[in-house]
Every structure is written in C-alpha cells, then in structure tokens.
Amino acid sequence: MKARIVVGAHYGLKDWIAQRVTAVVMALYTLILGIAILAGGADNQETWRALMGNVFFRFVTPLFVLSLCYHAWIGVRDIWMDYLKNTAVRLTLHVVTILVLVGYAAWAVQIIWRL
Numbered sequence: 001m002k003a004r005i006v007v008g009a010h011y012g013l014k015d016w017i018a019q020r021v022t023a024v025v026m027a028l029y030t031l032i033l034g035i036a037i038l039a040g041g042a043d044n045q046e047t048w049r050a051l052m053g054n055v056f057f058r059f060v061t062p063l064f065v066l067s068l069c070y071h072a073w074i075g076v077r078d079i080w081m082d083y084l085k086n087t088a089v090r091l092t093l094h095v096v097t098i099l100v101l102v103g104y105a106a107w108a109v110q111i112i113w114r115l
Helices: 013-041 043-052 053-081 087-114
Strands: none
Touching: 013 043, 043 053, 043 087, 053 087
C-alpha cells in the first residue's frame, strides 16, 4: 500500500461552498441595489439616506459586508497558504488580514447604521 502525502489545511469543500454562497449573496445584493438605484435615482445624499434607512437595506447591507469580508478572507488566506512557505510570515499575514477585515466590517456597519 502506498502512503498518501497529505499537505495543506484541508478546508476543501466547506470553503468552496462558502465562496459560492457568499458570491451569490453579493451578486443578489448588487442586483437589488442596482434596481433600487435605477428606480429611485439615488443622485443625492437624501435619496441615499432614504434608501439605506429602509429596514430591508439596513439588514441586507451588513449581510453583504460580512459576506464580502468572509469571501475575501477565504481567498486571501488561500493565497497566503499557497505562496508563503515561511510559517511565521504566513501566520503574521493571516492575523493582519483578519484584523483588517474585521476593522473594515465594523467600519462599514457603523457607517450604514449611522445614516
């Protein structure tokens, strides 16, 4: 029997599905937002405030932001794992990436809920 050499973190199917689900969430949000902008104009700050003041958009916009950050995390993490062989550098970049994405998500949600 030949021994199988196993490498990598084995995220596999779970992350593949997560990438697809977050992509669908982002695509649907973009489509809905595009239709709302075309229907309402969204050419000034008051229109944007009204649009983002809607309960539906107050719910789906943070969902979009979280989907975007998780989607980005999976992609960037895979890049770090594939191309960086030095464990210390890879771990450092993983932590920095997580901190940056969490900061971006918190900042975006704060902006949306402040409107």
